[in-house]
Amino acid sequence: MAATPQAFTPARAIEEIADFIADPVEAADFPEARLRFRNDRAATEVGLDGLTDEAWIEHFGRFVPLPGSLPHPLALRYHGHQFRVYNPDIGDGRGFLFGQCRDLNGRLMDFGTKGSGTTPYSRFGDGRLTLKGAVREILATEMLEALGVPTSRTFSVIETGEKLHRGDEPSPTRSAVLVRLNHGHIRIGSFQRLATLGQRAELERLVAYSLKHYFDEHMGGDGPVRLLGLVAERTARMAAAFMTAGFVHGVLNSDNINITGESFDYGPWRFAPTFDAGFTAAYFDSSGLYAFGRQAEAIHWDLVQLAIALAEIADSDALAEAVDRFGPAYRNAIVDRMLWRLGVVPIDNGSNVVLVQAMEAALVATQCPLDEFFFDWRGGDLRRESPAYAGDKFAPFRVAVAPFAPVADTGHPYWSQPGPCSMHIDEVEDIWAQIADCDDWTALETKVTEIRRMGAAHGLRHDNDKSTNAG
Incomplete structure (x- = not known):
């Protein structure tokens, strides 16, 4: 029998804590809205694959609210350590939480944006995203999903018609607004902000919200400690997945670490050509803080910052024991994932x-x-x-x-082709050049098809529980 189609199931869970974690904002009024990428595979899981292109653009380019979901976008508030320096002047500066829903597994899912306009946290930024940045995020998320990494997914990319000026690429350049789908946007930095401001009651509410909606657990007296242990295990698996995929995120600041252990927000990412511990992704990471071989260390350091924040409402010794779950979880996950990729x-x-x-x-x-x-x-x-x-x-x-x-799937036709599907920087630049020079999207479309074929050949991961498994 054919599977029953997933119906769109709106949610508004974030409203439980919106009074202290978010600010209502408005999307920018873009001069154009040209649909460039719609992820119907992801849309099928949340009941939106039946949208016409016109309706898709209305929701994900003009940000007309999804029926029954959030009535207006919310820019999330957070602090964070950026390259180990604490910064209280950050938050959603060029994005917002557009809506929430439930997927086919009943998980709470967020539609988060990138390049949707200015917010109270934009500082001196224009709140925009280059089209090249959006294309790069499509490639990153598709490749990571295929290689079993728990990741956000690029749900939509719409070109917006503005000409942007940037110092790190030829300008003016084309603009876009991106929508990502992932299991929550609560970050380590969300907790750091509340702890720094001394908002203990709100910190407890955020812990309770996180346990309830991301881990299906109740608060209880040991809620902060249990949450930290769960985050330790999830982020350890994410770190191991990066290593197995040969992926370098580039900016593992504490405001970029999602408590569900689902990687997101891709800027200067790279896939390492070889197993080189010193390989870096960001040109500005001169010390190699977030180099390939140091990513587990970096994520663990961020986890310690979460423990420090939670020490405002929980016992420090118990929190330290919860942090210690990271190491064994990472070592176990490295072995499991390496064997999975080896087949x-x-x-x-x-x-x-x-x-x-x-x-x-x-x-x-x-x-x-x-x-x-x-x-x-x-x-x-x-x-x-x-x-x-x-x-x-x-x-x-x-x-x-x-x-x-x-394993049983070594007979997939992918394994008989001349060589592997890879995603190194030269190919990323070639794909973008065809779009920039000729407005030719064929290479991108072909690459996404190849990546998904590789993902099918590897088979889905089974060790991620329903709170973190993105694909």
Whole structure:
């Protein structure tokens, strides 16, 4: 029997805490609204795939409220550490929470914007987004979803007709407004703001809201400690997923860490060509604070800031124990996810750990292309010869992988194509150049199709519970 179509189920949960966490705002009045990308796969999960393009533009370009959802957009308030420096002068400066709904699993989902106009937190910014930035976010979120990373999804991109001036790309450049779909926009920085302002009652309300809507738990006397432990486990899995995907977020500030462990807000991201711990994504990250190999450390540091904020309403020793759940969760997730991407069935904990250690050592020692390695060794058997695999540096990995059986999906046609689907900076720039120079969107559309095919070949992740699994 065919599955019953998902009906749109509006929600307004954020109104429970809107009095202290958000400000009503209005969207910019854009001169144009040209639909460039609509994610019907995601829309199917929230009952909006039946919208006509005209209705889609009205909601996600003109921001006419979704029926039954929020009556007006809300700019969220938060603080945060930015490159380890505390900043109380931030918040939603070029975005807002447009609406909420329930997905087919009953999860609370947010429609958040990027480039939708100025807010009380815009400071000296224009509240806009370049079209190139929107295209880059499409590519990032599609690739991450395919590689099993819990991530927001780019739901809509609409070109807005304004000419923007930016210092880091040729100007004037084209503009866009983006809508992302993800499981909440409550950040570590949301808690930091309340703690800094001494708003203990509001801090307790935010904890209760988060437990109820993101983890299906009640507050109780130990609510802050339980919440911190849950966030520790979710963010640890996210950090491990970054490493397995070869992804570098670029800006892991505490205002960019969602408490559900779902990555979002992609600026200077990159996929590392090799397993290089020092690889960075942001040109302004001169110290390598958020380099590929330091991402778990960075996310853990942000988690400690959440513990410090929650110490206003909970016992510090208990919070410290909750933070300590990050390390074991990260180590377990690294092993699990590496075996998943390699496409082998786990044996036992000892053998699994030895295999992952041997794999990482070989990848570091040889600096062979990361995506090619996982493609060539899918299922634990070498599918394509390469000089990189022939030397002594790969010998321990060959021994360690020999007892492992392949998962059932190694027969997908993707694994028989000439090489892997990758997403490195040169291709990102080439895709954008065709749009910028010729208004040709073919390369982007083709790439999204290729990425989704790769995702189907890998199979869905199953270790993310319904509170964090984006895809």
